[in-house]
Amino acid sequence: MHTTEVLIVGGGPAGSSCAWRLKQHGIDCLLLDREAFPRLKLCAGWITPQVVSDLELNIADYPHSFLTFETTVVHLYGMSFRLTAPQHSIRRIEFDDWLLKRSGAPMINHDVRTIKEVDGGYLIDNQYHGKYLIGAGGTRCPVYRTFFRQHNPRAKTLQVVALELEFPFHWRNGDCHLWFFEHRLPGYAWYVPKAEGYLNIGIGGMATRLSDRGSDIKDHWSRFTEKLRKSRLIPTTELEPSGYSYYLRSEIDTPRLGNAFVIGDSSGLATRDMCEGIGPAIRSGLQAADTIATGTTFDLEPVSRTSLNHRLAARFLEYRFCRA
Numbered sequence: 001m002h003t004t005e006v007l008i009v010g011g012g013p014a015g016s017s018c019a020w021r022l023k024q025h026g027i028d029c030l031l032l033d034r035e036a037f038p039r040l041k042l043c044a045g046w047i048t049p050q051v052v053s054d055l056e057l058n059i060a061d062y063p064h065s066f067l068t069f070e071t072t073v074v075h076l077y078g079m080s081f082r083l084t085a086p087q088h089s090i091r092r093i094e095f096d097d098w099l100l101k102r103s104g105a106p107m108i109n110h111d112v113r114t115i116k117e118v119d120g121g122y123l124i125d126n127q128y129h130g131k132y133l134i135g136a137g138g139t140r141c142p143v144y145r146t147f148f149r150q151h152n153p154r155a156k157t158l159q160v161v162a163l164e165l166e167f168p169f170h171w172r173n174g175d176c177h178l179w180f181f182e183h184r185l186p187g188y189a190w191y192v193p194k195a196e197g198y199l200n201i202g203i204g205g206m207a208t209r210l211s212d213r214g215s216d217i218k219d220h221w222s223r224f225t226e227k228l229r230k231s232r233l234i235p236t237t238e239l240e241p242s243g244y245s246y247y248l249r250s251e252i253d254t255p256r257l258g259n260a261f262v263i264g265d266s267s268g269l270a271t272r273d274m275c276e277g278i279g280p281a282i283r284s285g286l287q288a289a290d291t292i293a294t295g296t297t298f299d300l301e302p303v304s305r306t307s308l309n310h311r312l313a314a315r316f317l318e319y320r321f322c323r324a
Helices: 013-024 047-052 092-105 143-147 207-212 219-231 280-295 312-321
Strands: 001-008 029-034 066-076 079-090 106-109 117-120 119-124 128-135 160-170 176-180 187-192 198-206 243-249 260-262
Touching: 001 013, 001 119, 013 029, 013 092, 013 280, 029 128, 047 280, 066 106, 066 260, 079 092, 079 187, 117 143, 128 143, 128 280, 143 260, 160 207, 160 219, 187 219, 198 219
Parallel strands: 001 029, 001 128, 029 106, 066 176, 128 260
Antiparallel strands: 066 079, 117 119, 119 128, 160 198, 160 243, 176 187, 187 198
16 A cells, blocks of 8 residues: 555646645655656647746756747738737647656556545555545546536536647748637637747637537648648648547636545636646646645635736637637
8 A cells, every 4th residue: 555645646737736836845745647758648738938937947947848939920810910928839748747757756657447535535446545635637537537527517618629730840930820710610720839840730629619510620620731731831741630628617616525636627727718728737736735735725716717918818719719
């Protein structure tokens, strides 16, 4: 039996950030993840200055691919314009592994099957016991499934489906591009260059609205990649994407039950304007760790519902994505 103060299920940014902060507080913890790191993670890999600040990240000391965009090119209703607001891109296969190692917490590769409340704590698969339990395992998190699904049911209208691909490519256009609502897509597409010759392209939309329109995200992918080929932004060869799904922020009535918490995508915290998951995952992980250390209330209000600093733009996108 392995006993610790805090069991964290999931070694992604939510779990590793929580572990990092717990270690700063001098609290023992153990991370469990079914995958070995470094591992492939589907995500545009676009992070905000707020993420850099929350992680106390010194960009000059970060040892992996890191690219800063001073402007982002937005394409909306046939118009194109530049937003002057620094943003950054990373490769998740590198970033997540670095965060995990930086946390200083031990991690065991383990696919969690059963979780029980026993002896004033939580027992996972009769092997791991902790006083506190953190669910940081993403959309399919076993902690959410076991304890929180009935208390925080997910709204199908807030489900995002996405297709993306990250691949080696010597891009010529180093700008980040975003295309909103093309061909009635209830979402947007992205072109995100990475340092050291990588590129991430993808497209995401609200699942229910796509279904209601008889539309398929794969059709939008085909149109999007054809546009990029014609613009000579990607190779002429066929590109096979991978897909994933997650949920935007809704009213989360119960982020804590006893000494069990759900954070990040396990709780459905992606922002309602830009559908950003990394920032809320990290902020909620830090919040959970501070709650355990200080005995205060676990409050998700400090975890922003939106990504954009421009209030009008954030409200417009939130309305377009989240309306019933």
